[in-house]
Amino acid sequence: xxxxxxxxxxxxxxxxxxxxxxxxxxxxxxxxxxxxxxxxxxxxxxxxxxxxxxxxxxxxxxxxxxxxxxxxxxxxxxxxxxxxxxxxxxxxxxxxxxxxxxxxxxxxxxxxxxxxxxxxxxxxxxxxxxxxxxxxxxxxxxxxxxxxxxxxxxxxxxxxxxxxxxxxxxxxxxxxxxxxxxxxxxxxxxxxxxxxxxxxxxxxxxxxxxxxxxxxxxxxxxxxxxxxxxxxxxxxxxxxxxxxxxxxxxxxxxxxxxxxxxxxxxxxxxxxxxxxxxxxxxxxxxxxxxxxxxxxxxxxxxxxxxxxxxxxxxxxxxxxxxxxxxxxxxxxxxxxxxxxxxxxxxxxxxxxxxxxxxxxxxxxxxxxxxxxxxxxxxxxxxxxxxxxxxxxxxxxxxxxxxxxxxxxxxxxxxxxxxxxxxxxxxxxx
Numbered sequence: 001x002x003x004x005x006x007x008x009x010x011x012x013x014x015x016x017x018x019x020x021x022x023x024x025x026x027x028x029x030x031x032x033x034x035x036x037x038x039x040x041x042x043x044x045x046x047x048x049x050x051x052x053x054x055x056x057x058x059x060x061x062x063x064x065x066x067x068x069x070x071x072x073x074x075x076x077x078x079x080x081x082x083x084x085x086x087x088x089x090x091x092x093x094x095x096x097x098x099x100x101x102x103x104x105x106x107x108x109x110x111x112x113x114x115x116x117x118x119x120x121x122x123x124x125x126x127x128x129x130x131x132x133x134x135x136x137x138x139x140x141x142x143x144x145x146x147x148x149x150x151x152x153x154x155x156x157x158x159x160x161x162x163x164x165x166x167x168x169x170x171x172x173x174x175x176x177x178x179x180x181x182x183x184x185x186x187x188x189x190x191x192x193x194x195x196x197x198x199x200x201x202x203x204x205x206x207x208x209x210x211x212x213x214x215x216x217x218x219x220x221x222x223x224x225x226x227x228x229x230x231x232x233x234x235x236x237x238x239x240x241x242x243x244x245x246x247x248x249x250x251x252x253x254x255x256x257x258x259x260x261x262x263x264x265x266x267x268x269x270x271x272x273x274x275x276x277x278x279x280x281x282x283x284x285x286x287x288x289x290x291x292x293x294x295x296x297x298x299x300x301x302x303x304x305x306x307x308x309x310x311x312x313x314x315x316x317x318x319x320x321x322x323x324x325x326x327x328x329x330x331x332x333x334x335x336x337x338x339x340x341x342x343x344x345x346x347x348x349x350x351x352x353x354x355x356x357x358x359x360x361x362x363x364x365x366x367x368x369x370x371x372x373x374x375x376x377x378x379x380x381x382x383x384x385x386x387x388x389x390x391x392x393x394x395x396x397x398x399x400x401x402x403x404x405x406x407x408x409x410x411x412x413x414x415x416x417x418x419x420x421x422x423x424x425x426x427x428x429x
Contacts, residue, residue, distance in 0.1 A: 017313060018309075021095040024102045032415060049076060050148070053070070054071075055067050070144070072149070073120070075101035075117035076117050078422050079114055080113075081150075081153050083154075083363075084118035085159025086141075087161060088160070088166075096121070101118050102117055103352055107353075107355075109415075111359070115359070120145075138173075142170045157187045157359075158188040167186045168189060171183060184369035184370050187363075187365040197380055198380035199365060201238040202357045202361035204234070205239075205357050205384060206357015207235070207239040210354055210388055210389075211302055213393070218301075222248050223247045223248075224301075225301040227243055227300060228250075229304045232255055237272055252300075254307075257292075259292040260284055296316070296320065300321065300323075303320065304327075305328060305332035306355075309331040310332070312325075312334065312341070324346070328355050330351050352411070353392065
């Protein structure tokens, strides 16, 4: 096990604009400067509390031994335990995990829940691994982190290519080491193991709630709103479905292998069913195929990027024709693109607000596990709506007060709240 304490590097194969840590740092610097924050406090806020690298030896199904590399970054514990997902992907990097951990700190602060930020990942390709191999990787990764996670220290959750089953393995491994069942060590678990009702759709539902607030601000009736959704996974798929149920018209959906368009609205439930049966949205009979890049630039009221990082950047931001962008994904817009969107007058609901529905209901799950008392789905959704609407208003009002756009306002609000907690606690020495 290696505990890394070095400052994040600046090299990235796609150039500095696409380095997630540098993007997070640029926005941090801007917000801290506008707040007039002193250099010492800035250093405390921008530096991760702990970065852990683990090397995971696994015997594959064919008998070969392989070693996988995993990370866990705890960015801040000032307001509570670290909170953040674990992703399995071949392109996981320490820069990406650092950036995502810091975003979780600001995200939890924006919606004012008592967590700090954390993130984890394992460099692997789940498509090439069996279920048994994935279980071995998950359990060994958990065992290596056993002294660094827990209900009051660091609470992981699912992320890219991980799911309820992954969380069940983590919970079981942790519980076996602790010799007692500890359901609150992770969130995003199956209902029968302490999961929360409403959790699977929570991020998409949060996107719906803040989008409805933005439409109201612009005087656009939901029935008149045209929406383009990029990404039909958990976040984008649920956001599209829930927006359609609320009366918004989904005119285009975009996936990695193609896109669909229907000016009269797309049946998103039928698209998801078609995708589940065929493995792709391509060929869906009740919509026209459209170039997946051009679909991003369709005239619309709302564009929901809910796929990967950096899909809106300095080379394409000027092509967007949306009134509102609701960032369902983490980091879909590069820092260099922010100014372009601002000049175009596009109202951006930033990721650390827009997709905070997931961590909010994860907080609800953690609370329910610790209480041993579980809520019905209506109560979960009502409390989620209350937090998302209040947080939207907090960010917009903060932006109007300080005359900054929403992303900067969200960062300023988050930094202010975390800094306030640090000042109250003081620096232990």
